[in-house]
Amino acid sequence: MTNITLLEAVTQALAYELAHDENVLVFGEDVGLNGGVFRATDGLQKRFGANRVMDTPLAESMIAGLAIGMAAQGLKPVAEFQFMGFSYPALDNILNHAARLRNRTRGRLQCPAVFRMPFGGGIHAPEHHSESTEALYAHIPGLQVVIPSSPARAYGLLLAAIRSPDPVIFLEPKRIYRLVKQDVPDNGVALPLEKAFVLREGSDLTLISWGASMHETQQAAEVLAEEGISAEIIDIASIKPLDTETILCSLNKTGRCVIVHEAAKSGGVGAEIAAQIGEKALFSLLAPIQRVTGYDSTMPYFKLEHSYIPSVARIVHAAKSTVGFS
Amino acid sequence: MTIATFTIDYHQYLKPDGTLSQPLPKDLDHNALLKLYRLMHLLRVFDGRAINLQRVGKLGTYPGNIGQEAIGAAIGHAMQADDVLVPYYRDCAAQYQRGAPFHKILQYWGGDERGSDFNNAEDFPICVPIAAQSVIASGVAAAIKYRQQKRAVVTTIGEGGTSEGDFYEAMNVAGAWNLPVVFVVNNNQWAISVPRSAQTQTQTIAQKAIATGFSGEQVDGNDIIALHERIRMALDKARNGGGPTLIEAITYRLCDHTTADDANRYRSKEELDMAWQVEPLVRLRAYFTAQTVWDDSKEEALLLECRKEIDKEVDIYLNIKPAPVTDIVDYMYAKWPESLKDQRETLLQFGDSHHD
Numbered sequence: 001m002t003n004i005t006l007l008e009a010v011t012q013a014l015a016y017e018l019a020h021d022e023n024v025l026v027f028g029e030d031v032g033l034n035g036g037v038f039r040a041t042d043g044l045q046k047r048f049g050a051n052r053v054m055d056t057p058l059a060e061s062m063i064a065g066l067a068i069g070m071a072a073q074g075l076k077p078v079a080e081f082q083f084m085g086f087s088y089p090a091l092d093n094i095l096n097h098a099a100r101l102r103n104r105t106r107g108r109l110q111c112p113a114v115f116r117m118p119f120g121g122g123i124h125a126p127e128h129h130s131e132s133t134e135a136l137y138a139h140i141p142g143l144q145v146v147i148p149s150s151p152a153r154a155y156g157l158l159l160a161a162i163r164s165p166d167p168v169i170f171l172e173p174k175r176i177y178r179l180v181k182q183d184v185p186d187n188g189v190a191l192p193l194e195k196a197f198v199l200r201e202g203s204d205l206t207l208i209s210w211g212a213s214m215h216e217t218q219q220a221a222e223v224l225a226e227e228g229i230s231a232e233i234i235d236i237a238s239i240k241p242l243d244t245e246t247i248l249c250s251l252n253k254t255g256r257c258v259i260v261h262e263a264a265k266s267g268g269v270g271a272e273i274a275a276q277i278g279e280k281a282l283f284s285l286l287a288p289i290q291r292v293t294g295y296d297s298t299m300p301y302f303k304l305e306h307s308y309i310p311s312v313a314r315i316v317h318a319a320k321s322t323v324g325f326s
Numbered sequence: 327m328t329i330a331t332f333t334i335d336y337h338q339y340l341k342p343d344g345t346l347s348q349p350l351p352k353d354l355d356h357n358a359l360l361k362l363y364r365l366m367h368l369l370r371v372f373d374g375r376a377i378n379l380q381r382v383g384k385l386g387t388y389p390g391n392i393g394q395e396a397i398g399a400a401i402g403h404a405m406q407a408d409d410v411l412v413p414y415y416r417d418c419a420a421q422y423q424r425g426a427p428f429h430k431i432l433q434y435w436g437g438d439e440r441g442s443d444f445n446n447a448e449d450f451p452i453c454v455p456i457a458a459q460s461v462i463a464s465g466v467a468a469a470i471k472y473r474q475q476k477r478a479v480v481t482t483i484g485e486g487g488t489s490e491g492d493f494y495e496a497m498n499v500a501g502a503w504n505l506p507v508v509f510v511v512n513n514n515q516w517a518i519s520v521p522r523s524a525q526t527q528t529q530t531i532a533q534k535a536i537a538t539g540f541s542g543e544q545v546d547g548n549d550i551i552a553l554h555e556r557i558r559m560a561l562d563k564a565r566n567g568g569g570p571t572l573i574e575a576i577t578y579r580l581c582d583h584t585t586a587d588d589a590n591r592y593r594s595k596e597e598l599d600m601a602w603q604v605e606p607l608v609r610l611r612a613y614f615t616a617q618t619v620w621d622d623s624k625e626e627a628l629l630l631e632c633r634k635e636i637d638k639e640v641d642i643y644l645n646i647k648p649a650p651v652t653d654i655v656d657y658m659y660a661k662w663p664e665s666l667k668d669q670r671e672t673l674l675q676f677g678d679s680h681h682d
Contacts, residue, residue: 062495069465241663
């Protein structure tokens, strides 16, 4: 057994796929000798060679284009963007080409590429290094958007992402990169994409989140438990496509729900989840759905970032008012 | 102290009057040239039909190739079957030679995605957003290099597109990684209404390659012989580990940008009339005539044959049955997500309701 962090689980998954599939290539800025700015690709170039783990020139749109061209040739490129806030020059290629290639050729070409991006705040990083703009990608038909929140899910979901025949945006919650360790056997077993994970069963309300906010969400559930409130916790994990069945199943049981995400509130993925519940489980609801999210502001610089990121107190407050609604 | 200098060569075999400025390259005999001549005519007939189809409401917006036929014709002929084409949207002659019949090209511009499902396993469909194809082409070339295959990629772009960052990023990585890719620029002088002179201050587009570490050259883009020879040489170089090349093909867009454009708004009749004097078909015909391998009756027979072939293609296009409405979703993913199945059901129920 290996006791590893979420970050090390990413490395372990990349190494497993590199070792077992010669079509897998890993590339991006500084991913080679340096092992990436967060060390997610640490040691991979030494182990697998500079023709499989490559430092690219510094150009995000080009990195996306490389991945698309390689994927259309049947390779399985795993491209890294150093930070989500730097991925936008690549949007044209990801949205107009990666996401559309299968459809616009009626399946003649496909794009089995993975675009990895560390995302979210909380690490005292400079401007543009702390964004949570997952809803941008989740809105785009043809993409899958996957966000792990534990070492085991990082390993299993990244394997699944690399093996997927369609493009995956793989968002890594950097605030919890090194937060906890977990035994993650390096057995090459992938987790299903498009599935949410019920992390804790409960009966009074459902807490829904993903990424780094799972950490505060789980802590909030502990606080609530001490006060006799039983919270069910769902890690959405794949925000596109969304596992509505697991969400509705839980809502039919609890009738109450708080959605937690770090991204800005308006037009966030929480809104989509709330809409799905409204469409399909309205009469199961015993209280209005609440969202605990970042604000409709620019991600503040790090002096104030902890005032922006949803706190345990905010989640607990929302949960209590939801449970208290009658 | 000078630490870097460069030169840009200009290549031409066939002068506008149809005489040779240097002997024919040895791999291009009269038969091959006649084939290319026929192909350019075929494309010009096709363009005329496509524009007419648009005018009568049977085709969507269409970007013509008129005046620029030699570029696509040369690319398609110079490439080997296992090379890969990553085109922009004025390369019908190249696509046609590589497995995209004209009815498929019409189908694409007629608003049907199946038009890009043509008989070539690896070539990309045309790229509408400007210059993204350039970086994708470098990706295809990187895959070829990784697999140590003896193949190459051709990607095309207009001269306006060379102002895009993607064009530079693509060339930069192609140079840095010595990738087997040939960048062909169709410099037709106009990016919709913006002339070449307003697009960039650089003396030649070809020299944009110099900054990324490989050679660029200008070729007379109305000279099918020069184009074919230079593209063939660049492909040979790429396949043999010599890395990328930029070819600036200098031509003129004798048509509007697309059927939605009216070039009379921004360019003079005198300029257009002058360009018609140097276009690619006239000079090759003059050459053939001087070689006594061509005459009016042959020309007439050829045109008739081209019209017949295009008539057939148009007929196929006009009789293609609409795709099932579920095609809208069925190719988005390898498998349509279970969680979205209600959307597919709605499509089945209401997808035809606008046609009543």
